[in-house]
Amino acid sequence: MLPGYGTATVEKVEEDVTVRPIRPEDAGEVLTLQRAAFVQEALIYGTPNMPPLTQTLAEVEAELVENDGCVAHLGPRMVGAVRARRDGELFLIGRIAIAPDMQGRGVGSRLLAAVEAAGRAAGAVQAELFTGSLSEANLRLYEREGYVETERVDGDDGIQQVFLRKRLH
Numbered sequence: 001m002l003p004g005y006g007t008a009t010v011e012k013v014e015e016d017v018t019v020r021p022i023r024p025e026d027a028g029e030v031l032t033l034q035r036a037a038f039v040q041e042a043l044i045y046g047t048p049n050m051p052p053l054t055q056t057l058a059e060v061e062a063e064l065v066e067n068d069g070c071v072a073h074l075g076p077r078m079v080g081a082v083r084a085r086r087d088g089e090l091f092l093i094g095r096i097a098i099a100p101d102m103q104g105r106g107v108g109s110r111l112l113a114a115v116e117a118a119g120r121a122a123g124a125v126q127a128e129l130f131t132g133s134l135s136e137a138n139l140r141l142y143e144r145e146g147y148v149e150t151e152r153v154d155g156d157d158g159i160q161q162v163f164l165r166k167r168l169h
Helices: 024-045 057-063 107-121 136-144
Strands: 017-021 070-074 077-087 090-098 126-132 148-154 160-167
Touching (some): 017 107, 024 070, 024 077, 024 090, 024 126, 070 107, 077 107, 126 136, 136 160
Antiparallel strands (some): 077 090, 126 160, 148 160
């Protein structure tokens, strides 16, 4: 049995996870993973009407044509995905999705490290990402990985989007 499948205890599996660049043919699996991962966010915010849950397969396929993101696998199973693209000196990171049963096990940290390396290789100077103000686990992860809050933007629903940045060079 592979680590992470059917285990009752939370254990780090970072060393067993392989990470590779995201590809357009990953779209279906990425969308499935994204929807599973963002259900918890929908519960936190009290709405299923969030872009990661309403995005279509065609939209994900189009996003992955030119994307510097990564996917993580544990054996044959995709357990994480992140999208990214360069915008001048900024490397915009988004849609970090970790399989619900793999959260808190090092997969997010591993994906962030890989995508940051892609940003450096692309010549970006800073990475930027955002999350909702109620997503405490996300905020803890990003701050632990060296991201610093740069601004909060109020949404129509009273929820703030928290933007964070990290120097890559």
